[in-house]
Amino acid sequence: MSACVETADTVGGAWVNTLRAVAGAGGTSVNTVTTVLAPGTEDATVRAVVDEVLTPGRRGHTHVQTVETVANTLFPAALYRSPGYRWSPDLPHEHEQVLDSAADGLFGRYAEMAPLLRTANGNSQGTYFERITDWPVPDGRMVNQLADRIQYLRNARRQRHQSNNVADIAVGFDAEGGTGLQVYAATDRRQQGFPCLVHIDLTVHAGRLHMLALYRNWYLITKGYGNLLGLSRLLLFLSEQTGYPVGELAVAAGTADCERSTYGGRRGVDQIIEKAAPVAVAAR
Amino acid sequence: MADPFARLLSPPAAALAPVVQQAAGAPALQTMTEEELIVEILGRIAAAEQRPLHELEGDPKHIDGTVAIDSMTAVSALASIGGTVGRPRLVDLSRVDREDLRSVAGLARLARRALDGLVSGSVA
Numbered sequence: 001m002s003a004c005v006e007t008a009d010t011v012g013g014a015w016v017n018t019l020r021a022v023a024g025a026g027g028t029s030v031n032t033v034t035t036v037l038a039p040g041t042e043d044a045t046v047r048a049v050v051d052e053v054l055t056p057g058r059r060g061h062t063h064v065q066t067v068e069t070v071a072n073t074l075f076p077a078a079l080y081r082s083p084g085y086r087w088s089p090d091l092p093h094e095h096e097q098v099l100d101s102a103a104d105g106l107f108g109r110y111a112e113m114a115p116l117l118r119t120a121n122g123n124s125q126g127t128y129f130e131r132i133t134d135w136p137v138p139d140g141r142m143v144n145q146l147a148d149r150i151q152y153l154r155n156a157r158r159q160r161h162q163s164n165n166v167a168d169i170a171v172g173f174d175a176e177g178g179t180g181l182q183v184y185a186a187t188d189r190r191q192q193g194f195p196c197l198v199h200i201d202l203t204v205h206a207g208r209l210h211m212l213a214l215y216r217n218w219y220l221i222t223k224g225y226g227n228l229l230g231l232s233r234l235l236l237f238l239s240e241q242t243g244y245p246v247g248e249l250a251v252a253a254g255t256a257d258c259e260r261s262t263y264g265g266r267r268g269v270d271q272i273i274e275k276a277a278p279v280a281v282a283a284r
Numbered sequence: 285m286a287d288p289f290a291r292l293l294s295p296p297a298a299a300l301a302p303v304v305q306q307a308a309g310a311p312a313l314q315t316m317t318e319e320e321l322i323v324e325i326l327g328r329i330a331a332a333e334q335r336p337l338h339e340l341e342g343d344p345k346h347i348d349g350t351v352a353i354d355s356m357t358a359v360s361a362l363a364s365i366g367g368t369v370g371r372p373r374l375v376d377l378s379r380v381d382r383e384d385l386r387s388v389a390g391l392a393r394l395a396r397r398a399l400d401g402l403v404s405g406s407v408a
Contacts, residue, residue, distance in 0.1 A: 056382070069355065078356040081333055101334070109332055112372075113363035120377035 002028035003256070007282050009038045009158045012046030013281030019220050020048045020273050020280060022256045026140035027266070032218070037248040037283050039211070042232040049276040050225045053263065062222055062262045063121050064081050067260070070226025071125040075233040087243040087263030089158045098228075103241055107144060108131055128197055128230075145181045146238075149202060153242035154202060196223070200231075211235045218253035221263050221272065227251065313369055314399050321392035322350060328364045329357060329388075347388030358385035365395055374398045 008014040014036040047067070054064055071077070083098045085091075091099075114130045117123050126134075132145035181200035196219070201212040201262040213231050218224060231249055236263045239246045258269050316324060330337045346352040353361075361375070366374030375398045384394040 019380070044319060069295055072356055076356045078354045079360060081335075105332070105334065109360045109363075113360050115372040116359055116363045116366060116374065116377065124375075 002031045005032060005034050005142075007037055007283050008281045009036070010041045010043045010281070011036055011225065011232055012043030012050075013277070013283075015050070015220075015225045015228055016046050016273060016277040017131050017280055018224065018256065019215075019258060019269070020277075021194045022220060022259050022271055023273060026058065027258045027260050029256045034228070034233075034251045036228060036232065036249040036254075039246055040229075042229070043281070047143045047225075049272060053221060053272055054225075060176065062259070064222060065122070065226070067226045068228060069186075070223055071230035071233065072129075073123070074129055074227065074230025076106070076129060077233045077236060079109050080237060080254060082165055082240060086240050087154060089154075089243075092183070099106075099241060103147070103150065103237075111134050127184055132181050132234075134199070134212055150238065150241045152204070152246060153202070153209070153238070155203070157243050159205075197227070200234075202255060204244060205247065207240065207245065209235065209244035210249070211237055211238075212249035212250045215253040216249060216255070218256045219270070220252065220256055221259045234261040249252065298381065312366060314402065316396075316399075318389070319395050321395050324368075325361050325365075325388050325391055325395070326351065328361050329353070332360060346389070348387050348389045350387045350389040352387055353383045353385070355382070355392065357386045358391050361391060361396065362398075363364060365399075368401050369399065371402060374402075 003018075004022045005014075006017045008017050014034050018032065018034045022032060050067055054066055056064055056066055058064070058071070060084045068091050083095070083102055085094065085095070085099075087099055110129060110133060114126065114134070115129060117130070118125075133146050134142050136199040137143050181202070183197050183199060184271045196215050197213060198216055199214045201214070203210045203212070210233060211234070213227075215227075218227070226253065228249070231251070235246055235249055238244075260266055260269050263269055263272065313321075326340060327337060330340045333340070340351065343351050362374055363372065366372050375394065380394060384390040384404065
């Protein structure tokens with residue numbers, strides 16, 4: 001059955017609300033929607049609990065990684081040297097060059113390290129960030145979807161677009177011409193459930209940039225927190241590069257899983273929830 | 285009022301990090317000692333981050349006394365070294381001790397072992 005998840009301001013609040021809702025729905029849930037109202041913000045207590053649970057290594061059949069390792073597969077924050085200001089149509093040229101150089105530095109370094117990253121556990125088919133920035137299109141080229149979306153959104157800002165309904169801007173299964181980010185290719189062989197993330201939608205509404213990430217399967221404890229954090233950082237990056245203030249981050253999961261069999265059964269997962277947040281975290 | 289973006293633009297030429305390509309006469313990566321690799325790695329990270337070397341050297345230290353780094357920075361530097369010696373997959377990250385990716389000294393130690401493997405012909 002589906003689970004109703006209360007929205008929260010922070011990554012941690014949204015994560016624990018989701019875990020609680022899915023646990024309450026029997027441990028797995030379909031069509032679950034998680035919303036973070038202030039992407040990138042964290043709750044220290046929740047983060048500490050997650051860090052304690054995610055000790056890197058094998059846990060049964062599951063390969064556990066740290067929150068930062070999971071987040072880095074979506075956005076390698078350490079490789080991006082933020083200039084500390086947002087793009088705007090009126091930004092002096094030399095300042096825009098600094099922004100562009102920061103993005104190019106990120107893309108260049110990641111492209112160089114992508115082959116090496118594929119030797120890490122779980123990365124043999126490339127990370128999500130690699131797929132976002134090096135995506136095959138039908139004519140045989142590889143395109144950087146992220147760079148393309150930045151230019152598209154800058155042009156939208158130049159034309160003072162404050163709102164674009166979903167049909168106009170967010171729907172995209174084609175990397176060219178759309179404004180979403182494709183992650184799942186028709187040629188993907190579904191080995192071990194990869195890729196779980198299949199699409200990232202970007203929508204401008206009321207002058208803010210919002211993100212919706214679509215997961216086929218969402219492993220809430222092993223991946224969930226890191227996914228929310230990585231997606232948040234990706235949205236913050238796009239906000240800085242395009243000038244649109246950050247909106248909401250939402251994750252829609254075809255199936256969300258509490259992973260009871262991996263983390264101590266129903267009791268083990270309930271204990272994690274209890275330690276992280278004894279009551280549901282409400283948005284302010 | 286001073287330009288708030290001044291520090292982000294054109295850093296003083298003298299403070300720029302050394303170019304990644306090895307200078308004429310510099311020892312080849314394959315023959316560098318671990319100490320020399322520490323210096324080399326610091327230079328590559330500074331260049332990649334477009335930061336002055338002295339600024340990077342002032343970053344927080346690992347318990348081993350050298351600059352502490354995160355895993356992405358470590359892998360990026362390793363990839364840069366691998367690119368120079370023609371081996372993009374210089375190591376198998378699934379077999380690397382995570383501690384080797386936490387400091388410049390740890391990374392130099394890992395790189396030295398990997399480069400020794402290239403010299404000896406063993407697979408990384």
